[in-house]
Amino acid sequence: MxxxxxxxxxxxxxxxxxxxxxxxxxxxxxxxxxxxxxxxxxxxxxxxxxxxxxxxxxxxxxxxxxxxxxxxxxxxxxxxxxxxxxxxxxxxxxxxxxxxxxxxxxxxxxxxxxxxxxxxxxxxxxxxxxxxxxxxxxxxxxxxxxxxxxxxxxxxxxxxxxxxxxxxxxxxxxxxxxxxxxxxxxxxxxxxxxxxxxxxxxxTIESAELIKYASNAFLATKISFINEIAQICERSGADIEEVAYGIGLDNRIGPKFLKAGIGWGGSCFPKDVIALDQMAGDGGYDFRLLKAVVEVNSNQRGHFIKRISDQLGGTLAGKTLAAFGLAFKNNTDDIRESAAIDIIEQLIAAGATVKAFDYKATDNARAALPTSVLYPADPYETARQADALLVLTEWKEFKELDWIKLKSLLRQPVVFDGRNLLKPATMRELGYSYYSIGR
Ligand SMILES: NC(=O)c1ccc[n+]([C@@H]2O[C@H](COP(=O)([O-])OP(=O)(O)OC[C@H]3O[C@@H](n4cnc5c(N)ncnc54)[C@H](O)[C@@H]3O)[C@@H](O)[C@H]2O)c1
CATH class of the missing domain: 3.40.50.720 (NAD(P)-binding Rossmann-like Domain)
Structure with a gap:
């Protein structure tokens, strides 16, 4: 050996x-x-x-x-x-x-x-x-x-x-x-x-067990917090990227997990946050902050879907949407509790047709999503004849795509960026109607 x-x-x-x-x-x-x-x-x-x-x-x-x-x-x-x-x-x-x-x-x-x-x-x-x-x-x-x-x-x-x-x-x-x-x-x-x-x-064993839950709950709290601040940005003209950068330079806070978007998901945060709340309840304590963290996260997806519907004429029925991303984050094929999957399910329930693309998670998504979802072989085919393009997972590769070509393939040049992956100024220069979170 x-x-x-x-x-x-x-x-x-x-x-x-x-x-x-x-x-x-x-x-x-x-x-x-x-x-x-x-x-x-x-x-x-x-x-x-x-x-x-x-x-x-x-x-x-x-x-x-x-x-x-x-x-x-x-x-x-x-x-x-x-x-x-x-x-x-x-x-x-x-x-x-x-x-x-x-x-x-x-x-x-x-x-x-x-x-x-x-x-x-x-x-x-x-x-x-x-x-x-x-x-x-x-x-x-x-x-x-x-x-x-x-x-x-x-x-x-x-x-x-x-x-x-x-x-x-x-x-x-x-x-x-x-x-x-x-x-x-x-x-x-x-x-x-x-x-x-x-x-x-x-x-002690008990502390180790709690450290894990407390870590995940705190990280989820940071994301829900910045998403709340993003809501204020949208109502006040501030830019969440600038605000998050300014907050994160304070080393008591730190720059990580201050990315506004459609919220947290994945195999851990959702179940661990709820389990910690239950654990608190079992001990006779009402963990109110954690309940709000979950609610904010769920609302964030709802706000995103409402914005798409509002911008597409008040209804999603009959619309074709190109979803970029299925995994709960980039560089994984894991779709467990993915915000992308949840959002696609809600779009379909509202009458939309969804075409979806992901670099690694398509096979897993195919098994989880309704059979009506289409999975073209590349991002460009996914965008073809769609009424809008949605960025749902922060794959860096999406940034490198030919956004001029994508514009020519879309039925109308509308992008809803749920991960703040693209630059608003660039997208507007290219002639897109571009919507992101908190900016
Ligand atoms: N995935 C993450 O990023 C992550 C990070 C930190 C902690 N965790 C925690 O780690 C644990 C595992 O998570 P995961 O994502 O690897 O889960 P997973 O579902 O990917 O893997 C679990 C595996 O255990 C196997 N299994 C179930 N019962 C078994 C048994 N009796 N004998 C042998 N194998 C058995 C299953 O077949 C499966 O392959 C969970 O408690 C999770 O919360 C996960």
Missing amino acids: DQAPGIYKQMHLTVVGTGYVGLVTGTCLADAGHSVTCIDIDQEKISRLNKGDIPIYEPGLEQLVKHNVAAGRLKFTTSLAEALPATEVLFIAVGTPSAADGRADLRYVFTVADDIGKHLDHYIVVVDKSTVPVGTAKQVTERIQRHYQGDFDVASCPEFLREGSAVDDFFAPDRIVLGVRNDKAGDILLDVFKTIKGQKVLT
């Missing part, structure tokens, strides 16, 4: 759940020199991975998977029982979607905990990497103990990667939060991440 240079101590790690988080975490830990087995219950996913076919799009990931499989440090299997005997540290990275009441649905986490308990026969550290409510590590401990009474530890190491730059984020994180019950588990986890740059923050 090829041991990566600089590795402090190679360990045998298992990652259960080979989705966006599990596959990136497992692959990057293998690249850091550890011996890693990635497990999933999805047989098809594991078969594809064993053939070198990567089921998700994430920049740099495919190359890294292939390199580490070839080096003998990374394996894929569906069998936890097979991987467990050699395992020193096991990461749980399965999904924690919203249950019907908004609480995190922990059934996948608990299934893994039960399986671990049934097959465990030696000390390991079980690490919750999935985003889970405060108190989950205790419940995972109890589930394992139903089957196994020997010594083991449960810890919390929440994941902060951003889809679209997940590999880079893994190797240069702002911090690695390690919630542990004792020094033994803490020292083992420090060894796991020994060669990864970034500050290690040792906390």
Whole structure:
């Protein structure tokens, strides 16, 4: 086995759940020199991975998977029982979607905990990497103990990667939060991440669990806040880009997550914000700010759709709209809770015909959107004979398109830029009626 240079101590790690988080975490830990087995219950996913076919799009990931499989440090299997005997540290990275009441649905986490308990026969550290409510590590401990009474530890190491730059984020994180019950588990986890740059923050398990939710809730709050300011800009003549820049230079605030637009979505913010609100409620506290953050986000999409309708003569019925973007953000194929998908569904419900284009997310969108949506092969065909063009995902590639040609293909030169991707002055010079957010 090829041991990566600089590795402090190679360990045998298992990652259960080979989705966006599990596959990136497992692959990057293998690249850091550890011996890693990635497990999933999805047989098809594991078969594809064993053939070198990567089921998700994430920049740099495919190359890294292939390199580490070839080096003998990374394996894929569906069998936890097979991987467990050699395992020193096991990461749980399965999904924690919203249950019907908004609480995190922990059934996948608990299934893994039960399986671990049934097959465990030696000390390991079980690490919750999935985003889970405060108190989950205790419940995972109890589930394992139903089957196994020997010594083991449960810890919390929440994941902060951003889809679209997940590999880079893994190797240069702002911090690695390690919630542990004792020094033994803490020292083992420090060894796991020994060669990864970034500050290690040792906390109680409960604090680690809450840090993840509080981080996502705060970021969502920043975006909803700037979208509220954008509303004031539209009513006062101020420009949100200038205002956000001016605010962001204050280092107590910082420039990131101050981009006005059609709001946040994705696989994490929506479910985590609601789960945190539920968690607060379960503890007898009404988290009013968070409820407003959600409401503002939802209204932002409504304002955008209303503006399109108003500018196109008061109705969307019979209109053909070209949607640029389906993914919840650029550089990913992930459409979970994507604002683009939600908006397209609302446009169709209002009687519009939608043609959509995305650089990576079309296959996923096809499975989620009504069958009436058309997916031309390129942006220009998407724009052809449309009554308006909508920018719904901030793919940088959209900026580089030939906007003179696009204008000639549209039925009328109208652009609604939900991501403030394009420059208003340039678009007006080109002869477009151009609408964006807060400017
Ligand atoms: N996606 C992100 O950007 C991100 C970032 C930070 C944290 N998180 C959190 O990480 C967790 C995983 O998110 P994701 O986006 O990777 O989810 P995902 O849906 O992409 O992947 C989850 C995987 O777990 C597998 N799985 C489910 N039950 C299993 C079981 N019993 N045994 C083995 N595999 C099983 C599923 O088949 C799936 O492949 C969630 O809690 C999420 O909130 C996600």
